[in-house]
Amino acid sequence: MSELILQTHALRKVYGTQAAVDGIDLKVERGAIYGLIGKNGAGKTTTLKMIGGLSAPTSGSFSLFGKSGAELAEVRGRVSCLIEDPGLFGNLTAYENLKAKCLCYGIKGDDYIKKLLELVGLADVGKKKAKHFSLGMRQRLGIALAMVGEPDLLVLDEPINGLDPEGIVEIRDMLTQISKEKGITILISSHILEELSKVATHYGIMSKGRLVEQLTAEELSERCSLRIEAVVDRPELASTVLDNLGITNYKVVDKETLNIMERLEDVAYINRELNKAGLLVSKIAVNNESLESFFLNTTAD
Amino acid sequence: MLNMIRMELYRMVRMKSFWVILIIVAVMNVVTVALNDVITDSPELQQAIEAAESEKDDPVANIGMSISMKRNDDGSYGFLEIITSAAKGMLCALFIGIFTVIFATADFNSGYIKNYGGAVKHRYNLVFAKAVAVLAYTVIFFVLFIISSCLGVYIGGHKIVMDPAGKIFEVLAVQGVLHVVFAWVIMALCLILRNNLISMIVSCCISMHVFAALYSLADKGLEKLGWKNAAISDYTVSGRIMKYGIDSRNILGSTLVVALAFAVVSALVGSLWMTKKDLV
Numbered sequence: 001m002s003e004l005i006l007q008t009h010a011l012r013k014v015y016g017t018q019a020a021v022d023g024i025d026l027k028v029e030r031g032a033i034y035g036l037i038g039k040n041g042a043g044k045t046t047t048l049k050m051i052g053g054l055s056a057p058t059s060g061s062f063s064l065f066g067k068s069g070a071e072l073a074e075v076r077g078r079v080s081c082l083i084e085d086p087g088l089f090g091n092l093t094a095y096e097n098l099k100a101k102c103l104c105y106g107i108k109g110d111d112y113i114k115k116l117l118e119l120v121g122l123a124d125v126g127k128k129k130a131k132h133f134s135l136g137m138r139q140r141l142g143i144a145l146a147m148v149g150e151p152d153l154l155v156l157d158e159p160i161n162g163l164d165p166e167g168i169v170e171i172r173d174m175l176t177q178i179s180k181e182k183g184i185t186i187l188i189s190s191h192i193l194e195e196l197s198k199v200a201t202h203y204g205i206m207s208k209g210r211l212v213e214q215l216t217a218e219e220l221s222e223r224c225s226l227r228i229e230a231v232v233d234r235p236e237l238a239s240t241v242l243d244n245l246g247i248t249n250y251k252v253v254d255k256e257t258l259n260i261m262e263r264l265e266d267v268a269y270i271n272r273e274l275n276k277a278g279l280l281v282s283k284i285a286v287n288n289e290s291l292e293s294f295f296l297n298t299t300a301d
Numbered sequence: 302m303l304n305m306i307r308m309e310l311y312r313m314v315r316m317k318s319f320w321v322i323l324i325i326v327a328v329m330n331v332v333t334v335a336l337n338d339v340i341t342d343s344p345e346l347q348q349a350i351e352a353a354e355s356e357k358d359d360p361v362a363n364i365g366m367s368i369s370m371k372r373n374d375d376g377s378y379g380f381l382e383i384i385t386s387a388a389k390g391m392l393c394a395l396f397i398g399i400f401t402v403i404f405a406t407a408d409f410n411s412g413y414i415k416n417y418g419g420a421v422k423h424r425y426n427l428v429f430a431k432a433v434a435v436l437a438y439t440v441i442f443f444v445l446f447i448i449s450s451c452l453g454v455y456i457g458g459h460k461i462v463m464d465p466a467g468k469i470f471e472v473l474a475v476q477g478v479l480h481v482v483f484a485w486v487i488m489a490l491c492l493i494l495r496n497n498l499i500s501m502i503v504s505c506c507i508s509m510h511v512f513a514a515l516y517s518l519a520d521k522g523l524e525k526l527g528w529k530n531a532a533i534s535d536y537t538v539s540g541r542i543m544k545y546g547i548d549s550r551n552i553l554g555s556t557l558v559v560a561l562a563f564a565v566v567s568a569l570v571g572s573l574w575m576t577k578k579d580l581v
Contacts, residue, residue, distance in 0.1 A: 053419030055579040073422045081419060083581065087412030091317055097413075100315075104308035104417045145416045 003030045004066075005153055005185050006051060011060040013046050020046040022209035023060060028153075028187055028202070033179050035200030036189040039299060043209040044189040045084060045157050051187065052081035052155045064153065077105075080151035082159060086142025090131030094122050094141050097130055098148065105149040120144040120174060136167035143174065154178070156188045160195055172199050193295045207299040222251075224289050228260040228267050231283040232274060241277045245270065256282075305421070305430035313434050318403045323442065326396050327449040334383060334453025337370050377460040381472055381547050383450050388476045389543055391508045394483050397442055398504035401435055401484045405491035406500065418580040425572035428492065432568065435484045443477055464547065472547060475556060479542045482560045482567070483507075486538060489571035507539050516540075538563050 006028040013021040021043040028034045038044050049055035051062065053076050061068055065075045088097050098113045117123045120140040125133075130141060139159055146154055156175075160168045176199055179186055190196045196203070203220055205213040215223070232238045235252045242250050242260065247270075250260040260270065264286050271284045289297070313319055370386040372378055387393055408414040414427075421427060454461055487507075491500040506512055516533040523531035534540030541556045549556070 049579070049581060052415075054415060054581050056577075076422060077420045079420065081415065083415050085412060087408075087415040089312065089315075089407070089411050089413055092312075092315055096315060100308050100312050100413075101416055103311050104304050106304040148416075149420075 004028065005030050006062065006064055006187065008062040009060055011047065011050060011062055012058050013050060013055065014058040019209050021050070024206070024209075024211040026204055026211060027214065028185060030185055031179070031183060032202045033175065033186045033188065033200045034202045034204065035196035036187065036204045036206060037191065037193050037196055037295065038189075038206030039191055042206040042299070044206055047206070048081065048155050048157045048187065048189055049083055052079060052083060054081070054083060077149065078152040079155060080146040080149065080153070081155035081157070082142045082146045083155070083157045086138045086145065088130040088138060088141060091129055093127050093129060094125050094144070097141060098144060101145055101148045107149065116144045116147055119147065119178075121170065135162050136164070136170065139163065139167070139171060140174070143171070147178070150182070152185060154184050154186045156186065158190055159188065160190065160192070168195060175199055193291045197291055205295070205298050213298055220294070222261070224291050224294050225261065226264055226286060226288040228264055228270065229283070229285060229287045230258045230260065230270070230274070230281060231256050232258060233280040233282075237277060238274055238279055241273055241279070242270075245273060302426050302429065305426055306433045308417075309430045309434035310437060312407070313404060313438060316404065316407065318400060319438070322396050322400050323445055326442070327445050330387065330446060330449040331453040331456065334370070334450050335457035337457060337459070373462065377462045378454070379462050379464055379547065381464045381469055383454060383461070384447055385472055385476060385546055387446070388480070389546055391510070391539065391542060393442065393446060393480055394539065394542055395505065395508035397439055397480055397484050398487050398508055399501065400438060401487045402491055402497050402500045402504055404435065404438070405431055405488045406495065406497040409495050410497060412581070414580055424575045428568065428571040428575050431488055432485055435488055436481050439477065439481045439484055443473070443480070468547060471550070471553070472545065475545050475553065476542065478560050479538055479545065479556070482564045483538045483542065485567040486563055489567040492571045493574050
């Protein structure tokens, strides 16, 4: 396993009597685009606020780049975030907004700001004030602000919220580009799994303040792809039958379920061979689960 | 820390309110100083002054702003009188307070604090950086105030009597310190409340002597408890701003102690609050 950039231990945040985040254990590897998904009010923003240093956990802890507790202060500067709406001074231009943060980080030079503006596609906005920006432009400027200081971990809270389809594609492409070109680890939240699935390499699914599942993009794709789902009495014997049929892409899911990811058109033939081997097949069918239904099932009450 | 101060100063000079307030104050000061003779000689104002003088002992009647630039018997003005009359009348504190509220709450209201607040090593640096910017603003404000007063004197053709240089320095320095501390108190209040409306109301109420009624009430209560001639306002920064003038050498030490106490408390409370509370 590659180096863990972020690891949380029973992280909890309580507002009044309500636990917004209830003991989550999150693991984010270096270079990953980690998608934190959950319905509204699942605790995503609160989790990101804590990781971004804007809010303190009520209990639990987390480590960033291997540092935790008092040592966290040393690595805080390597994390940058865009939480909820982009925080911009409306009366300043994109350049001036970036300049203010650059000054705070001790970064000098107009070229640095110009490159950032180019990266997010705002090089031509000139002296237009941020208050006159469209939502997409604001989001892009917010990402540019988060990029100041070359962070190693970028924390983005619903950056595609409210954007039109074109804007969503732009932001998505930008994030992929940033991750690939700069090697930045990205922790991104959304309540739209479909959109996250186009960029994320890892997923954490949150519901009611809890992390209900963590999985890689491959695992998610496996869970949501077309497959033959067979319920048999002896899966180990079924494995032998499948091996004899030359089927290699299959998985024993539990004590009675097998998922076969190839030769989907041969479902009747496979059924007959399983029966022939003396197996009791109580169900066999070609199934798939959409990302949406996977998400809904995972986060169901 | 130094970088954070640079950022605060950068955003301060790029705020519209920074320039608007300075321009308003400068123009207003030039006009009022230049036309002081005309204004004070008007029968309506004379009547108002007399009425105010007769009600001076009533604390409730003293609510509001009162600025008077006294002329010497020969019709001349003392230089310090011109410079400090508005300061003692809390006019400078009013404008400095307004700007401080707008400035200190701007990054919270806009959400800009989210861009850098989480990345700072020590959150108290956020408070100190703002405090330095507010100090810079107060210095700029005072310099402009002095320049505009001089311009008003020149335009109005007033006869000026210069005060001793040491006295000018002393009064300006003490008033400057008191106004900086006043701004810090307002800044700490803004950081705690994070609400510019309430902070603005409190700041204006202090400047407009609205709390004088409360102080008076507290004084009476303290007198009943055995504290003779209690005067709470003597232990406030605003009270000292109103009091400290050309003949206040005898209260220099206690004024500086009051200023120091408020500065320390503001810094401590502001820093502690920023460290302990969530930024957003």
